[in-house]
Amino acid sequence: MSYRVLFVLLLSLSCTFGEPASQKAFDSLTEEQLLALQAKRKAAYEDFKPLEEKSGRRHPSQASLTERSVIISDGRSWTLVPKGAIIHLPESLKNRVNAAKSGQLRKFPDFFRINRGWVAVHEVTMEQAIGEKAISQEVMDSFKYQDRIVIATRSFCPITVLKPEVNATE
Numbered sequence: 001m002s003y004r005v006l007f008v009l010l011l012s013l014s015c016t017f018g019e020p021a022s023q024k025a026f027d028s029l030t031e032e033q034l035l036a037l038q039a040k041r042k043a044a045y046e047d048f049k050p051l052e053e054k055s056g057r058r059h060p061s062q063a064s065l066t067e068r069s070v071i072i073s074d075g076r077s078w079t080l081v082p083k084g085a086i087i088h089l090p091e092s093l094k095n096r097v098n099a100a101k102s103g104q105l106r107k108f109p110d111f112f113r114i115n116r117g118w119v120a121v122h123e124v125t126m127e128q129a130i131g132e133k134a135i136s137q138e139v140m141d142s143f144k145y146q147d148r149i150v151i152a153t154r155s156f157c158p159i160t161v162l163k164p165e166v167n168a169t170e
Contacts, residue, residue, distance in 0.1 A: 072111070072119070072149065073099040079111035081151055084160035087135065088143035088150035093118060097149065108158055120148040124161055129154060131162030 029037070069080035078101050089097060096118075112119055122143075127133040129152070143150050152161045 071098055071101060072096055073102060074115050074118075075099075076103040077106045077111060077114065078103060079106050079108050081108065081158040082160045084162065085152050085158040086149060087122060087152050087161055088140070088146070088148075090147050090149070092147060093149050109156060118148050120146060120150045121153045121156065122150050123156075124152045124154060124159065126154065128152075129159050129161050131164045134164045135161070 065080065068083060070083055070086060072079055072081060073096055078099070086097065106114070112121065120143075122135075122139070124135065125133065128135055135152075151158050153159060
């Protein structure tokens with residue numbers, strides 16, 4: 001017997017041994033079984049609904065973008081910066097913060113470029129932003145001599161600056 005004939009014979013025999021042709025590779029569900037399975041899964045997820053707080057407070061991520069931001073406007077355009085990003089606000093420019101949304105919404109870099117006469121930025125470190133380290137008093141005092149709104153930025157993007165916690169042990 002040649003090797004080709006032996007190979008074909010073995011190949012044909014290997015195809016006949018295995019699962020019977022009457023057995024299905026997978027089980028299919030009836031519509032009733034599928035509906036029952038869906039109802040069971042839906043009931044299981046009902047236990048995981050978020051709890052409603054009695055205080056009515058929401059997690060910050062549930063607040064809208066405008067609720068978490070401060071509007072700065074020049075009358076022709078406006079932008080949003082996060083609450084806590086304004087680190088110096090002169091009395092003469094308070095009317096431009098939380099003003100009405102008049103004109104065109106602009107990205108912060110575009111708004112800053114147009115209004116750099118009365119808006120300034122101060123680059124902060126991540127330690128300053130998260131409140132581990134304070135912005136030096138000399139820098140904060142230097143802002144008092146500017147008639148500009150100073151906005152804290154990180155990589156030229158406005159960022160909230162948290163106040164450092166004062167420990168009683170220090």
